[in-house]
Amino acid sequence: MVVYAVLILNKAGGLIYQRDFNPGLQKISANDYLIIAGTFHGVHAITSQISPTNDTGSSGLEVLESEHFVMRCFQTLTGIKFLIFAEPRQPNLDVVVRRVYELYADYVMKNPFYQIEMPIRSEGFDRHLAAYIKPQA
Amino acid sequence: MNRDPSPFRPTSTASTATSPTPKYANLTASTNIRYSLTRKSIYDRHLNRTKTSELSKSAFAFLFGEMVQYAQKKVYGVQDLEKKLNLHGYAVGQRFLELLLWRDGRTAKRETRILGILQFISHQMYRAIFQKQADTLEKVRENEDEYMISDNDPIVNTYISVPKEMSQLNCGAFIAGIIEAVLDGHCFPAKVTAHTAPNDMWPGRTVFLIKFEPEVLEREALRVGS
Numbered sequence: 001m002v003v004y005a006v007l008i009l010n011k012a013g014g015l016i017y018q019r020d021f022n023p024g025l026q027k028i029s030a031n032d033y034l035i036i037a038g039t040f041h042g043v044h045a046i047t048s049q050i051s052p053t054n055d056t057g058s059s060g061l062e063v064l065e066s067e068h069f070v071m072r073c074f075q076t077l078t079g080i081k082f083l084i085f086a087e088p089r090q091p092n093l094d095v096v097v098r099r100v101y102e103l104y105a106d107y108v109m110k111n112p113f114y115q116i117e118m119p120i121r122s123e124g125f126d127r128h129l130a131a132y133i134k135p136q137a
Numbered sequence: 138m139n140r141d142p143s144p145f146r147p148t149s150t151a152s153t154a155t156s157p158t159p160k161y162a163n164l165t166a167s168t169n170i171r172y173s174l175t176r177k178s179i180y181d182r183h184l185n186r187t188k189t190s191e192l193s194k195s196a197f198a199f200l201f202g203e204m205v206q207y208a209q210k211k212v213y214g215v216q217d218l219e220k221k222l223n224l225h226g227y228a229v230g231q232r233f234l235e236l237l238l239w240r241d242g243r244t245a246k247r248e249t250r251i252l253g254i255l256q257f258i259s260h261q262m263y264r265a266i267f268q269k270q271a272d273t274l275e276k277v278r279e280n281e282d283e284y285m286i287s288d289n290d291p292i293v294n295t296y297i298s299v300p301k302e303m304s305q306l307n308c309g310a311f312i313a314g315i316i317e318a319v320l321d322g323h324c325f326p327a328k329v330t331a332h333t334a335p336n337d338m339w340p341g342r343t344v345f346l347i348k349f350e351p352e353v354l355e356r357e358a359l360r361v362g363s
Contacts, residue, residue: 107296110198110202111297111298112201112202112204112206112297112308113297113299123298123299124297124298127340
């Protein structure tokens with residue numbers, strides 16, 4: 001499994017977690033990550049409003065594919081968004097993103113020192129996420 | 138005849154006597170005990186009923202997390218917080234020891250030696266609470282009055298990541314409180330503290346350091362002599 005990066009966005013579109021898993025990738029600045037998060041939040045809001053079918057309950061943008069990567073988004077019922085950037089044609093990304101959500105529910109939400117909506121600084125989450133995404137390392 | 142009703146006189150005696158509400162209606166409202174349909178509360182159950190039952194770890198984690206947050210609001214530092222958690226654990230330990238000995242029935246035994254009580258804690262007590270034994274039980278070489286019980290992955294710390302600015306904190310202080318209460322209950326007064334001691338395999342390894350009061354060692358010495 002080649003996952004490039006994991007991003008977590010809070011309800012307001014702020015970036016609360018960001019981690020790269022592939023050292024060979026081009027580095028972008030912390031500010032650029034915030035811009036990606038904010039932009040994606042806006043685009044997601046628009047796509048969930050203007051769905052071509054007449055349904056009111058569109059879930060918004062879920063997958064974005066390009067030549068070099070595929071991005072998968074999963075929005076929880078509480079409005080937190082998990083973004084995963086991976087190699088193109090990486091299968092079962094929805095399973096991966098749900099597992100990351102599970103880890104978040106365990107190691108972030110059950111941690112009494114975490115303040116909701118704030119950046120995630122949880123050693124347990126870091127450790128288990130790394131163990132899941134890159135089991136060999 | 139009593140024209141001036143005294144304010145100290147219970148004026149509602151008549152009304153409560155005739156009221157159709159059950160006698161303990163007031164009590165239940167004020168103590169929040171839940172009653173089932175058969176009017177049985179938790180106190181009417183047999184104490185062995187929950188002996189082998191299990192509890193959701195998530196529910197416990199949330200409850201414990203809330204407890205830590207609540208304790209954090211009223212303290213001025215890490216030591217203070219650990220003391221608070223220790224006290225919470227102490228209250229659990231006192232009750233738990235009684236339950237444990239009661240469940241042992243006629244085979245229940247009061248430990249009188251240091252090694253005996255430490256083994257009781259790291260085996261029976263640990264198994265009854267966490268369904269596993271403590272990982273090691275050692276004596277501190279330098280100090281005559283200190284012992285260590287270690288747990289590679291304490292259940293209370295599974296989901297807890299302590300922030301860097303509070304790095305000395307270990308929420309295992311709660312378990313330390315339970316151990317302290319069990320020791321006190323057996324007349325082995327001691328101070329128990331929890332310390333983080335990670336190794337490569339177990340990043341969350343916790344050591345409970347038990348420091349006995351001098352009178353315990355004095356008594357132990359007498360027993361060895363006899």
